Amino acid sequence: MDLALLRTFVTVHRAGSFTRAAALLGLSQPAVTSQIRTLERQLGRPLFLRQARGVTPTTIGDELAHKAAPHLDALVEIAETRLDEESSMRTLHLAGPPEFTAERALPALTSLAGQDGHSYALRASFGTADEVLEGLASGHHDLAIATARPRGALLTATPLCDEEHVLIAGERWAARLGAGGPAGGGLGPGGLGRGGLDPGGLGRGEALPLENLPVVEVHETLPFVSRYWAAVFDACPAASGAVIVPDLRAVLACTASGAGLAVLPRYLCADALKRGDVVALLEPPVPPLRTYFLAVRTGTLAMPHIARAHDWLLRAAVEWS
Numbered sequence: 138m139d140l141a142l143l144r145t146f147v148t149v150h151r152a153g154s155f156t157r158a159a160a161l162l163g164l165s166q167p168a169v170t171s172q173i174r175t176l177e178r179q180l181g182r183p184l185f186l187r188q189a190r191g192v193t194p195t196t197i198g199d200e201l202a203h204k205a206a207p208h209l210d211a212l213v214e215i216a217e218t219r220l221d222e223e224s225s226m227r228t229l230h231l232a233g234p235p236e237f238t239a240e241r242a243l244p245a246l247t248s249l250a251g252q253d254g255h256s257y258a259l260r261a262s263f264g265t266a267d268e269v270l271e272g273l274a275s276g277h278h279d280l281a282i283a284t285a286r287p288r289g290a291l292l293t294a295t296p297l298c299d300e301e302h303v304l305i306a307g308e309r310w311a312a313r314l315g316a317g318g319p320a321g322g323g324l325g326p327g328g329l330g331r332g333g334l335d336p337g338g339l340g341r342g343e344a345l346p347l348e349n350l351p352v353v354e355v356h357e358t359l360p361f362v363s364r365y366w367a368a369v370f371d372a373c374p375a376a377s378g379a380v381i382v383p384d385l386r387a388v389l390a391c392t393a394s395g396a397g398l399a400v401l402p403r404y405l406c407a408d409a410l411k412r413g414d415v416v417a418l419l420e421p422p423v424p425p426l427r428t429y430f431l432a433v434r435t436g437t438l439a440m441p442h443i444a445r446a447h448d449w450l451l452r453a454a455v456e457w458s
Contacts, residue, residue: 140212143205145172146184150202151291151435152274154191161276161434206436213439227442232262232269233282236385236405237300237429242282245453246446257442273432279443280450281432293438294430295447298454300402302365302425303410304418307395310350311416351379351397353388361400368425389415402427404457429454 149158149169159166177184184198194202233242238261246259262272266283273281274291286294306314352362357378366374379397382388389406392399393414403424409415431450438444 139176140209142172142176142179144209145169146176146198147202147206147209147436149173149185149192150194150198150206153193153289153291157191157274157291210436210439213436228258228260229280229442229446230260230262230278231280231282231446232264232272232278234265234269234284235263236402238263238282240405241453241457242450245450249446249449257446270432273434276434279433279437279440280446283430283432284427286430287432291435292432293435294432295451297429297431297450298457299426299428300404300457302361302400302427303403303406304365304369304398304400305392305406305410305415306398306418307393307415308413309395310398311418314418350376352376353380353382353391353397353399354378355381355383355385355388357381362398364427365400365425369419369421 145158145162145164148162149155152158152161155166155169155173159169162169173184180197180201182197183195184201185192185194229246231238231242231246243259243261262269262278264272266285269278269281270283270285270287270292272278274287281292282297283294352359352374354360354362359374359376359378362374362376366372380388380391382391385401385405388399389401389409391397392401393409398418403410406415410417431447431454433443433447438447
């Protein structure tokens with residue numbers, strides 16, 4: 138049986154689409170369709186059921202993929218290992234959210250360059266979870282960091298780390314809230330100051346009144362504030378954004394300058410909290426968390442430069458949570 142046919146078959150099985158498999162293989166869609174039909178004729182059985190959007194493997198198709206994929210991945214690993222040894226430079230394409238990638242992933246990966254006698258060129262792209270996962274699936278990236286676990290067989294994801302979210306404000310707003318809170322409602326008997334809001338001052342479901350407080354966020358839907366309010370208070374915030382800027386580092390800068398309240402990952406605002414540029418308004422017993430996933434196309438960890446970067450990031454992430 139032609140190994141090229143099996144390689145095309147496994148790629149289609151993982152991609153769930155002739156079109157996407159063609160892009161990954163560098164072939165035309167008619168060529169992929171022809172190869173699958175040839176393989177089906179050789180086996181005398183259909184391997185996929187054609188649907189309006191993509192294909193679904195038959196029972197025989199699933200069985201063949203289960204048997205063939207590990208061996209094909211092993212052959213790729215042998216070939217890539219030799220190529221890796223002969224090449225002085227490989228290029229790794231990484232994609233992820235701009236702040237986390239810049240602050241966490243890139244410093245970790247640049248320290249890997251040159252380790253164990255290997256070196257590689259690094260190319261980074263930023264985007265939303267949907268954008269980076271789509272780019273990974275399309276073959277534009279080797280590794281993707283996302284806040285959503287990908288679906289389907291084409292991509293494989295491993296939990297990377299959890300980030301804690303913190304409700305913060307600049308000194309001016311923290312002082313105002315500590316003086317008794319804004320008009321229309323107090324913050325609870327514990328008050329608010331540098332020590333944060335007394336957790337006993339608010340019960341679950343008794344949210345901080347935001348109606349008269351400005352919020353700094355990355356989007357008009359207030360994704361960070363809404364997620365925080367749902368997790369901590371089991372409520373939806375009644376607020377609108379005073380400053381909307383699509384970068385968490387800009388959110389921190391605006392909050393520190395007194396623009397309003399914000400919810401940010403602790404790793405991003407930890408130094409500002411230590412300096413006193415911003416104040417943590419609340420320290421809930423169970424802080425809201427968000428999980429990052431490290432995703433690859435299934436089978437590509439057979440490539441040494443991708444496997445090294447994948448393992449290096451997982452080890453570095455032990456210190457991040």
